[in-house]
Amino acid sequence: MGQGVPDAQACRRVSAGLGLHVNAGLETFQAYLRIPLVVGPSRLAPHWSYAPSNLFVTRDPARVETVRRNVRAHRVGTLPSVYLIPEFVSHQEEGLLLKHVYSRERWKSLSGRRLQEYGGTVHHKQGLLEAPLPEWMSSLLQRVAAKAGLWRDNMPNHVLLNAYPPGGGIMPHQDGPMYEPCVCILSLGCQATLHFTRKRALEHKVSAQRSLQQQQQQQQQQIHGTANGTASNASYDAALSADNSPVRHAGTDDAEQLLSSTCLSAANCCEVSCAASSTYTSGSSCAVTADQQPPAEDKQTEMSVLLMPRSLLMFQHAAYEDCLHGIDEVLEDVCTQQTDDLTAYGLHSPCTLQRTSERVSLTIRRVPRVRKGLLRL
Ligand SMILES: O=C(O)CCC(=O)C(=O)O
Ligand SMILES: [Fe+2]
Structure with a gap:
């Protein structure tokens, strides 16, 4: 063993840290510098390395607690973790934000709405194919993150x-x-009013549609003596489409495709509806049988929130999942x-x-998974 190097058996690795408060815009952070030390039998030796993990920045825990307490005061409705802040931006800020939005020409047209994307495109496997955010959007996101406290650090x-x-809708x-x-x-x-519906309720709706489709198919077969599955699926899709049926966004890439055409096939819709049920396994056929009737309470919207201009809605947990x-x-x-939040607006x-x-x-x-450096022009 070389001189001055403590005996590995006898040493203990400890670390000392320096903490620093940093104010960045609306947010207070704590920056820590961690200094690993080797404590040997006869001395304390700094065991310095430049690993990035030695420097880390985190939100001030006291500030995080304050944010959480403030957010809890805005809870609305029957679902846990739905919060609404009326007048999150002022009239003047709203005007400026709309000016930025309308000066951008990159719109995608969909049925009932048109859309823009900021920050890149979400790919269903690769994650976010990142593109830079304009300055005004970055500052808005900082402000929203600081207020919402949803994304931890x-x-x-x-x-x-x-x-x-x-x-539109x-x-x-x-x-x-x-x-x-x-x-x-x-x-x-x-x-606009945003309605939350339990997934189970819509499973039954889709299964009822499916049952209707099967009945129609059987009638067709009896009349024509043939099985015309394709035609029936098409009418089934059309029925679902007309009925605003459930669709799972796979990410923005897929969102355009999915949202413009609703369910692409009956199997897709079935997968969506069954995905919520514990009996569903990937690749299996739909486990919900045609005869099941939803319990009365399942037919109802879980909660409705009026989203007035300038308001910020936040939701997670059950409302999201x-x-x-x-x-x-x-x-x-x-x-x-x-409608759960009228009083928040004085209505x-x-x-x-x-x-x-x-x-x-x-x-x-x-989007936690990010692919950087793929600029989209
Ligand atoms: O426009 C809204 O308020 C809802 C939009 C939405 O649900 C979405 O983009 O996923
Ligand atoms: Fe959504």
Whole structure:
């Protein structure tokens, strides 16, 4: 054993740390420098290395607790972990944000809405194919992250911006598995009502559609003496499409395809509906039988939230993972006692709000798996 190198048996590795508070914009961070030390029988030797793990930055725990407490004060509705902050941005900020949005020309047209993406494109296997965020969007994300405290020490890195004309909407769906299971939605321009529905309720709806399809198929066979599965599937898809049926976003890449055409095949829809059921195994046929009737309470929307312009909605856990969320394609929002957050806006039920202009929403999420350096022009 060389001189001065402590006996490995007799030494203990410990680390000392230096902590530093850093103020960055609205957020307070703690930066730590960890210095590994080797404690031998006769001396204390710094065992210095430059591993990146020796320097780490984390949010100030006291600040995190304050954020959580503040967020809890905004809880709405019957589902846990749904929060709404009215007037998250001012009228003036709303105007500026809309100006940025409308000065960008890259829109994708879908049925009932058009969309823009910020931060890159989400691929269902590779994750986020990252593209740089404009300055104004980065500062908005910092502000949302600081207020929401949803992403721990990370920043959200992807925004799907939807613009809905009056009468536009988005079918009930669950956001894709590539995202961390929490989301913030900033609404601008006009209001809409977001409905949360338990996945089980929609499973029954799809299985009822399927049963109808099977009956029609059998009738066809009796009349023509043939099995015309393709035609039946097409009409089944059309029925689902017309009915705003559930779709799972696989990521934004797939979202465009899925959301524009609803379920691509009956099998797809079945997979979506069964995925929520514990009896489903990948590749198996649908386990929900045609005769099952939903219990009465299953037919109901779990909760509805009025999203007024400038408000920020946040949700995670059960609302994200066990429910589908969607916006009906209607020209007015009818608020009843079941609309969960009216008092937050100083409104009372019943009331009806006309959708008179385009609504712009920013769906803010984080994709943990990122492929960097793939600039999309
Ligand atoms: O526009 C909204 O409020 C909802 C958008 C949404 O659910 C999504 O982009 O996944
Ligand atoms: Fe969504």
